[in-house]
Structures are given as structure tokens and as C-alpha cells.
Amino acid sequence: MTGSDYPELSSGVFADLPIAPLDRSHEPELRTRIDGKCKPLGSLGRLEDLAVQLGLIWHPEPPRTENATLFVFAADHGLAAEGVSRYPAHVTRAMVGAYLDGHAGANVLARAAGVAMRVIDGGVDAEMPAHPDLLDAKIRRGTRNSAHEAAMTQHEALTALRRGAEIVREAIEQGVDVIAIGEMGIGNTASAALLMHRLVPAPLADCVGPGSGLDPEGVARKLSATERAARRSNATRPLDVLAEFGGIEIAMMAGAVLGAAACRRPVVIDGFIASAAALLAVRLAPAARDYCVFSHRSAERGHSLMLQAMHAEPYLELKLRLGEGTGAVLAVPLVRAACGILTEIADLDDVLAAVS
Numbered sequence: 352m353t354g355s356d357y358p359e360l361s362s363g364v365f366a367d368l369p370i371a372p373l374d375r376s377h378e379p380e381l382r383t384r385i386d387g388k389c390k391p392l393g394s395l396g397r398l399e400d401l402a403v404q405l406g407l408i409w410h411p412e413p414p415r416t417e418n419a420t421l422f423v424f425a426a427d428h429g430l431a432a433e434g435v436s437r438y439p440a441h442v443t444r445a446m447v448g449a450y451l452d453g454h455a456g457a458n459v460l461a462r463a464a465g466v467a468m469r470v471i472d473g474g475v476d477a478e479m480p481a482h483p484d485l486l487d488a489k490i491r492r493g494t495r496n497s498a499h500e501a502a503m504t505q506h507e508a509l510t511a512l513r514r515g516a517e518i519v520r521e522a523i524e525q526g527v528d529v530i531a532i533g534e535m536g537i538g539n540t541a542s543a544a545l546l547m548h549r550l551v552p553a554p555l556a557d558c559v560g561p562g563s564g565l566d567p568e569g570v571a572r573k574l575s576a577t578e579r580a581a582r583r584s585n586a587t588r589p590l591d592v593l594a595e596f597g598g599i600e601i602a603m604m605a606g607a608v609l610g611a612a613a614c615r616r617p618v619v620i621d622g623f624i625a626s627a628a629a630l631l632a633v634r635l636a637p638a639a640r641d642y643c644v645f646s647h648r649s650a651e652r653g654h655s656l657m658l659q660a661m662h663a664e665p666y667l668e669l670k671l672r673l674g675e676g677t678g679a680v681l682a683v684p685l686v687r688a689a690c691g692i693l694t695e696i697a698d699l700d701d702v703l704a705a706v707s
């Protein structure tokens with residue numbers, strides 16, 4: 352999929368998932384079409400760039416954005432034992448219950464945006480009761496504590512990546528047009544910070560923030576725990592970094608990005624943790640960047656720098672810091688609006704002809 356650097360990614364689901372960069376030679380033609388619409392030139396601003404991105408992704412077909420689905424990947428983190436979160440680990444499984452009941456933030460915002468939602472147990476540290484709306488893709492019950500040992504084996508990391516890609520590919524085969532990714536996993540901003548530290552790269556102090564709400568003392572504790580994890584391994588190769596620092600849901604989201612890109616569908620990226628997954632995917636397969644739509648700038652410290660590393664300028668700035676895909680679903684109406692620029696807005700010539 353990504354050339355000889357990552358032979359691990361050239362088998363299984365990835366073998367038939369080559370990722371092609373967008374063919375920019377069609378951009379002038381798309382710009383001319385947008386310029387011909389009944390509006391002043393450039394007047395839809397950055398939505399026009401989004402329309403071009405969608406046009407290139409779908410070329411030669413017209414873009415489609417009706418069927419959008421949010422995939423919420425849930426998993427636990429061994430590193431949570433180091434006190435890196437303000438909240439206890441069992442919140443992860445409780446929130447999975449809330450998604451299945453339909454009353455969590457992600458459910459409500461997804462409904463408001465007309466986005467379907469699927470919940471995936473990638474590695475919640477509990478036996479989850481079977482539920483028709485819960486996809487059991489458990490790799491293991493939480494990662495190991497990366498302050499002491501590698502969070503995952505290479506095999507586990509790769510299995511999680513593949514599973515994420517497969518889930519998205521199946522959904523696309525069943526007619527999903529737009530993928531949105533989100534997560535739930537207490538402690539996962541620490542994991543995301545470690546990935547950022549190695550993959551941007553950037554000093555850990557610029558990557559670690561309050562997450563779900565640590566006070567300054569808590570942030571200092573989180574920084575020291577992540578420093579201990581970082582001292583344990585000097586990995587810089589994306590797959591090694593993933594196995595060392597986790598997490599399972601981040602691996603699955605990265606797989607989802609690769610799967611969406613391989614199937615030529617836009618993938619809407621949520622906040623800090625989903626962006627860490629996108630960064631991982633982009634480091635594995637740079638062409639995957641072309642399919643990413645960065646929804647919003649999270650309030651989490653480090654997100655701006657992480658976005659910069661991917662040359663990403665998000666569309667929304669609402670000081671969100673929830674995760675779960677809440678920012679991603681809010682951007683889906685913008686994606687649909689951008690699609691409508693190409694597929695629905697009338698041409699100025701036709702509008703003028705009607706009065707001549």
C-alpha cells in the first residue's frame with residue numbers, strides 16, 4: 352500500500368487497498384465550474400476549496416454526501432493507571448452504554464447533523480454485553496501501561512489498524528458516502544500526545560494538555576507519566592510508535608482513515624485524538640492526507656501544532672474538547688453544503704439567460 356517502507360501494510364486488507372493521491376490536474380476544471388455558478392467569484396470562500404476536494408475525490412463522478420456515518424471507536428488505556436486523566440477508566444464502558452442508549456453528546460450532535468452512528472468496541476476493558484448496535488472488534492481488554500511496557504504488540508497494533516480499515520470499507524460498500532471518526536477511551540489524550548511527540552515530532556510539553564479536565568497539578572503528573580513512557584522507547588517509525596504508546600481506538604481510527612482514502616471517500620477528522628490517528632495514517636501513507644477533512648480546532652493544547660504538521664486548517668473553531676466525533680459530525684453539514692456548490696447551484700449564464 353505504501354511502498355517498501357512498510358511491508359507489514361502490504362498484506363491482508365491493505366494489499367487490495369492502494370491509496371492514490373488526488374489527481375490535481377482536474378482542479379482547474381472544477382474551479383472553472385465553481386466560478387461559473389451564480390455568485391460572485393470566490394464568494395463561498397473556503398467552502399469552494401472543500402468543494403474542489405470533494406470533486407477531486409469523487410472524480411469523474413459527481414460527489415455524494417448524503418449518507419454520512421460517524422464511527423466511534425472505544426478502548427481503554429493501561430496508562431490510565433498513572434493518573435493521566437481526571438476521570439476513572441470505567442467511564443469508557445459507561446459511555447459506550449450511553450451511546451447505545453442514544454443519549455450521549457455524540458448521539459445528539461450526530462442526530463442534529465443528520466449523521467448515522469456506529470459504535471465499535473476495539474478494546475474496552477470489560478466484557479461488554481452483546482447489543483445489536485455494538486460492533487465487537489475487541490483486540491484485547493485495554494492496552495498495557497506504556498509507562499512500564501509497550502502498549503501493544505506489533506501484531507495487535509496491525510490487527511487494530513486492519514480492523515479499522517475493514518469496518519470502513521464494508522460500510523462504504525454498503526453505501527456510506529462520508530466517513531466521520533471519533534473515539535472514547537479514558538486516558539487517550541496521553542496516548543495521542545505521545546504519538547504527536549514522536550510523529551510531528553514535538554517536545555512532550557507542547558503535546559500534553561488537560562484532556563478531559565486535569566488541573567495544573569494533574570497536567571504535571573500526566574507529563575511525567577508520558578515522559579516515563581517516552582524514556583522507555585526511542586521509537587520513531589509510525590508502526591513502532593503506535594505499538595509502544597497505543598491506543599487501540601487510535602489504531603482503528605488510523606485504519607479507518609486509510610480505508611476511506613483507499614476507497615476514495617472523504618473522512619472527517621474530529622479533535623485532538625482523531626487528529627493523532629490521522630497523523631499516524633498520513634505518516635504511513637502520505638496520500639491519505641488528500642481525503643481528510645479536518646473539522647475543528649480543539650481546545651486541547653497541542654491540537655494547533657498537530658494540525659500544522661499536516662498543513663490542516665480546520666473549518667470550525669468552537670472550543671470543543673469532548674471527542675466522540677462531536678466536532679466531526681458538526682462539520683458534515685458543511686461537507687454537504689460544499690457538495691451542493693458543485694451539484695446544485697445554478698450557472699450564472701443560465702440565471703442571466705432567464706431575464707434576457
Ligand SMILES: Cc1cc2ncn([C@H]3O[C@H](COP(=O)(O)O)[C@@H](O)[C@H]3O)c2cc1C
Pocket residue numbers: 435436437438442446534535536537538539540541561562563564565673674675
Ligand atoms: C464522561 C466523559 C465522556 C467523554 N466523552 C469523550 N471523552 C473524552 O475524554 C477522554 C480523553 O480525555 P482524558 O485523556 O483526559 O481521559 C476520551 O475518552 C475522550 O473521548 C469523555 C470523557 C468523559 C469523562
Ligand SMILES: O=C(O)c1cccnc1
Pocket residue numbers: 540562563621622623624625649650651671672673674675
Ligand atoms: O479534542 C479532543 O478530541 C478531546 C480533547 C480533550 C478530551 N477529549 C477529547
